[in-house]
Amino acid sequence: MSVSRETERLATYAGLLRKWNPAINLIAASTIDQIEARHIADSLHLVEIAKNAQGSWVDLGSGGGLPGIVVAIMRPDLELSMVESDQRKGAFLRNAIRELALPHAKVLCKRIEALDRLDAANLSARALAPLPQLMAYVERHLSPSGTAWLMKGRNWQAEVSQAQSDWKFDLKTHQSATDPDAAILEITGLRHA
């Protein structure tokens, strides 16, 4: 796919978020002016960090599709599943997949804890849950040889310390492109402590 086609799809997606946010509350209303500079930029940074990803990708708690829809636009070669339990957000995501013509993306409109194990090669989550809880979700749905890409806010170091009480894992951190105090955590080898 040409770069211009990706850019066009990202702009269409930003338009869908702006159109539907007042009705469905996909992102915080106070950040509506930061769709490109923050929400989409964060997701594009993840795509860049994870450029060697192959195979399946599961985005947990996708909400309005961040980072899931952006990953699907930039990496149409991946089999991408977005898990989102809210029916209205799920409907928004299905509509976005259709309008953006993303044939390898789908929505699983169920609770993360209720889904059969997905055995994903890659797993992402942004603004979903504190790390100790997130680790249980990762352990359920990530392949033992897979990589989790967790987009965490300013409290990430304390969350890592808390998670280390119950879990062992290999961690590589990437400073956020949009907030120097936030980070993308690249996690492999997750197992109970």
Ligand SMILES: C[S@@+](CC[C@H](N)C(=O)[O-])C[C@H]1O[C@@H](n2cnc3c(N)ncnc32)[C@H](O)[C@@H]1O
């Ligand atoms: C704060 S939003 C973040 C959405 C998006 N990742 C973003 O960064 O804008 C968290 C989303 O996760 C969904 N969610 C929370 N717990 C869930 C669960 N146990 N199973 C499935 N979805 C869940 C919520 O419905 C919500 O849309």
